[in-house]
Amino acid sequence: MRPFLASCLGAACTAALALPPAPAAARPADPSGPVAGPEASRASDLPGGTQSLPLEHLVPAAPGAPAQDMAAPQGGAVHELAPRTVRPFSLVGIVWDDVAVALRGRVQIRTRGRADGRWSGWQDLQNEKSDDAPDPGAAEGLGSAAHGSTAPLWVGASDAVQVRLTLADPHRAALAVPHGLRLELVDPGPDTPAARTAPATTPEATASSAANAPLAPLGATEIPAADQAAAQADVTAAGGAAPAAPVHIGARPRIVTRAGWGADEKLREARFVYTRNVRAVFVHHSATGNNYTCAETPSVIRGLYRYHVKSSHWRDIGYNFLIDKCGSIYEGRAGGVAKPVLGAHTLGFNNDSTGIALLGSFGKTAPPRAALEALGRLTAWKLGLHGADPRGRTAMTSTGGNLYRKGRVVEQHVISGHRDGFKTECPGTLLYADLPSVRQAAARLQGR
Template sequence: MTMFNIRGMHRILASSIGVTCAAALAVPLAPATAIASASPTRTPHTTQTQSQTPTTETTPEGHTESLPLKPLTSTRATATPTAPEQGLRAQDVRRFSLVGVIWDDPRTELHGTVQVRTRSTETGTWSDWQDVATHNADHAPDPDASERVSGRVHGATAPLWVGESDGVEVRVRAEQPETTDTPTLPTGLRLELVDPGEEPARTAPAARTAPVRRADTPQDAAPASVATTLSAETAEASAVNTELAPLGALEIPALSDEETRRELLTLGQAELLADLTEEQQAKPYIGPRPGIVTRRGWGANESWRERKFVYTSKVKAAFVHHTASGNGYTCSQAPSVIRGIYRYHVMSMGWRDIGYNFVVDKCGTIYEGRAGGVAKPVLGAHTLGFNSNSMGIALLGSYGSKKPSKASVNAVAGLTAWKLGLFGANPRGKTYLKSGGGNLYAKGRKVRLNVISGHRDGFATECPGLQMYRKLGTTRKAAAELQGR
């Protein structure tokens, strides 16, 4: 493996080409937004009726068009809010790339099928009918979490990436229950058409405040303390994005060398210096830190999410997921897909941020998910009942029948070897987590789980897809070897 000398990196960054490359993908650091308890500023989320004339206008920050579904039959008996067949006829809409269906009550499940077909802006042709995964309630905040009981949360299908489109048709059909009851659908069904927007222009951040660290029960705990505000100079230096090679391939000298410390700070690596110091003081079995594209690197608009960060006490386990958003994306489109999912989670589903802690695309690129710092125990919304003391890693795509790429499986192994190692967890081991409530384990029950588990181990779901689930044994073995076990 090629090793990069720190001084060599300094010379590269001194050139305009080096700075340009460095700004493309970021070494992990916490987002440069200050903590606040105020609600996030919402960007456009428009409601359109079928009689309105849509516009093809797109905006750099993206938008969400929300269309209420209607009964597809005309009889008075079926024209109810819970009609068993609802949808929209083919129509022109604003440009979008990702689609999902939401409803009023997040506690209500949609038992049935959701299908969409879309018209490509590139070819002008309509797609075949595509299935949208309906079981998405298991990717959620824990039942008692403040994020769950905020009053803004909706039930939702998984999002589906369809590529840039300007026409849509949808049909939702309830399945016949085992009883003699009439099949029904949840109330308030709406079609969400998401334009993920463009990657925002990069600007140097102002001085920022480190996040408030919270207790093991994040939603109820009061702030313990606020760390020192970084100076404007240090904050700007820390924002220099240095991804010339995966961080695991960089040769990091001993941090007792004061000259090395100054070198890292000059390179804009204040966050890296702090994290590396923490890692060296942690448990001995830590895999090499992989390259991670930060939120800034994939173009996260930080005004969409809530500005506060919430932490759990540690990371004892990793749950592996798939986004169930389809495999029809190119790796160059992955940042757009992630921005679409981010917007869907926040604007449509009502969460504080994207639910996953990390996302991995089919080329093996790792992306920072929920904000708060990649080396920190950020509380996610990925495994209903087991979000505390765990992290969620989602493969971008659907892996029920399709096998995940070797690169993506290797990326999950590398990420878990490093992140679990920071907290002394053995990827081949077992651990106990307390259930927050779900359809497999009652609230309060202590459950013995693999340190690297599939989503279905904590909740009755198909996630992370059968094909990815079969790879977890290989993942555990590879991660343990990377830790030197």
């Protein structure tokens, strides 16, 4: 795609971004009505699937469109992928080939619900370069380079999509539009108990479950809660020596395992990778929006998992834990919830840390109280396993990012927000403002 963009957009051609037009059937006079268009292929060997639509049919937005349909800001050049009917999907994002390249523009999507056939309003995709990402040089990607990506957005069961890209400087569009730009439409697969447990007999599923011994039996869909006294024994499950005297640790919260949310373990890389310790927690929001129900949480996580692995080319889902709006805690990256599993959540500071994502977007919406309380319980337990005081700070060495150069030693909060390690809006202004109270709550739960 890039050679064509460079030749057309770099010149003063009369049809800026005059890319090959979408088929006429895909541009109905009434975009809220039925739409048609080619369907992208997808793998059929795994539950769920991903449709990948190359964004090679971007065209200038139709002149004279109704004002309510023009959600993009004034002053920018607006280009679109016209409405397309596709196979059912529930999560959407945009990826491109090179993780080191930025997508310079505002990206918006709208979708058509399967149940009622109505189009949503325009929604922004969070578009911060390498927002959640593996560290430079980390062995991610199933043998291939990680891809650049927007944050994905949960839209619920949908069967049509439209995309708009607003370029602030259309004369530099060859730089604004990365090579290999494509829309990823993720179907998380059926959300039934039978579907979630179907892959549980594979060797990969056995290994994932065994990594949580002795906290839960093989094949368990949840790790049960345990009181503060019983949690003392969890230190050995984290790889430490049995404590000679009681340690400061919170009670173990109930955690839904990967089997519980229906992870297809054949999707991820088989091996587990660990850091030396867990000295800090980085708190995130998933930026997938707040329009999900707690019953949909397993589907949301399966969608994130597939997007991180199949679309972004990571080893596994990036976060170590996820928390939904009802306060349920879910196991993220495989390798054992007590162990120091290397995640892909805070570029530059994935080593010796764990990443916890609250499902939702908390820039303008306050995080639910149940989710904050769960965050306090989880951090009190997880940090206690490794002897960390939630109120403290710890020296961490950056492996390189947009906030701290490689090799820079930074005194991070033991419970930090993503923005403390990377220049980003994550975990959202309102969630970030709650972190001081979370630190105090976690310390109290540890008995400090």
